[in-house]
Amino acid sequence: xxxxxxxxxxxxxxxxxxxxxxxxxxxxxxxxxxxxWRSLPKAAGLLRCGKSCRLRWINxxxxxxKRGNFSEAEDELIIKLHxxxxxxxxxxxxxxxxxxxxxxxxxxxxHIKRKLISRGIDPQTHGPLNQPTNTNKSTELDFRNVxxxxxxxxxxxxxxDFNFNEFQVKAKAESIEExxxxxxxxxxxxxxxxxxxxxxxxxxxxxxxxxxxxxxSSSGKNNNSTGVSTANSAESKPLLDKSNFQFLGQAMAAKxxxxxxxxxxxxxxxxxxxQSTNGFNTYC
DNA sequence: AAAGGGATCAACCGCATTACT
DNA sequence: GAGTAATGCGGTTGATCCCTT
Numbered sequence: 001x002x003x004x005x006x007x008x009x010x011x012x013x014x015x016x017x018x019x020x021x022x023x024x025x026x027x028x029x030x031x032x033x034x035x036x037w038r039s040l041p042k043a044a045g046l047l048r049c050g051k052s053c054r055l056r057w058i059n060x061x062x063x064x065x066k067r068g069n070f071s072e073a074e075d076e077l078i079i080k081l082h083x084x085x086x087x088x089x090x091x092x093x094x095x096x097x098x099x100x101x102x103x104x105x106x107x108x109x110x111h112i113k114r115k116l117i118s119r120g121i122d123p124q125t126h127g128p129l130n131q132p133t134n135t136n137k138s139t140e141l142d143f144r145n146v147x148x149x150x151x152x153x154x155x156x157x158x159x160x161d162f163n164f165n166e167f168q169v170k171a172k173a174e175s176i177e178e179x180x181x182x183x184x185x186x187x188x189x190x191x192x193x194x195x196x197x198x199x200x201x202x203x204x205x206x207x208x209x210x211x212x213x214x215x216x217s218s219s220g221k222n223n224n225s226t227g228v229s230t231a232n233s234a235e236s237k238p239l240l241d242k243s244n245f246q247f248l249g250q251a252m253a254a255k256x257x258x259x260x261x262x263x264x265x266x267x268x269x270x271x272x273x274x275q276s277t278n279g280f281n282t283y284c
Numbered sequence: 285a286a287a288g289g290g291a292t293c294a295a296c297c298g299c300a301t302t303a304c305t
Numbered sequence: 306g307a308g309t310a311a312t313g314c315g316g317t318t319g320a321t322c323c324c325t326t
């Protein structure tokens with residue numbers, strides 16, 4: 001059965017908001033607060049659908065919004081967050097106070113993409129340009145492509161978290177190593193320049209403490225305890241729901257090796273933190 | 285001054301997920 | 306558990322601005 005429309009389209013305004021509409025929305029939210037967007041337009045006397053009101057408030061009218069140009073630091077932060085999170089604009093926006101997901105998305109598409117391309121960096125993969133997009137390595141876990149995050153259940157488990165930054169830095173280092181293999185057809189000078197940009201970029205990644213972490217459940221008791229989270233956010237949301245976790249599990253199972261070793265902190269299939277009993281390995 | 289084209293950004297659309305009954 | 310409503314998110318569109326010719 002199809003879903004009913006979110007609003008009575010025949011009786012709603014569309015397009016740009018007028019000052020009067022803005023004021024009505026602001027006044028109403030000041031009095032009653034956010035929430036129940038579906039009933040808000042009627043209550044506020046607006047001929048708009050709830051979605052439209054919500055978007056207008058979040059992206060434009062909210063008092064805590066920071067208007068104006070993005071700073072260089074914000075640029076770099078967005079790039080780094082995007083390399084970690086992909087097009088999860090809402091998650092990225094959560095780490096940039098005063099900026100909205102829509103704003104960041106637009107800014108990415110209009111400015112940062114070009115900036116990265118001029119640096120010789122692929123905006124989607126954050127690897128060198130002209131590199132085959134297929135990163136089909138069994139040991140590589142690409143969280144940028146996991147399905148949309150779920151809001152349910154998957155609380156981080158600090159005791160078993162690993163540092164996502166270290167993971168990312170290693171991934172960067174690997175991609176740079178590949179970039180040096182001179183398969184791109186660039187001249188040596190171009191390669192050197194690109195390499196310098198990438199080195200700078202990878203170096204910055206190390207400086208940035210995003211406190212992004214991934215937690216792996218150590219017991220079957222609570223299978224909701226696994227997730228990637230943005231740990232320093234008051235409203236941090238886990239990135240992995242059940243299906244994502246399945247993806248993660250598959251990726252790890254693709255090569256039976258412990259997490260430390262997957263991340264390059266160990267040299268064999270099992271590290272000192274793993275347990276081996278009766279021929280079965282329990283990976284850390 | 286006008287036309288054309290690219291850049292920008294607010295707003296919309298459709299889908300996914302969650303909450304509720 | 307199934308169906309429906311509400312909300313949130315990411316991709317896309319379209320109006321407007323600005324620069325170049």
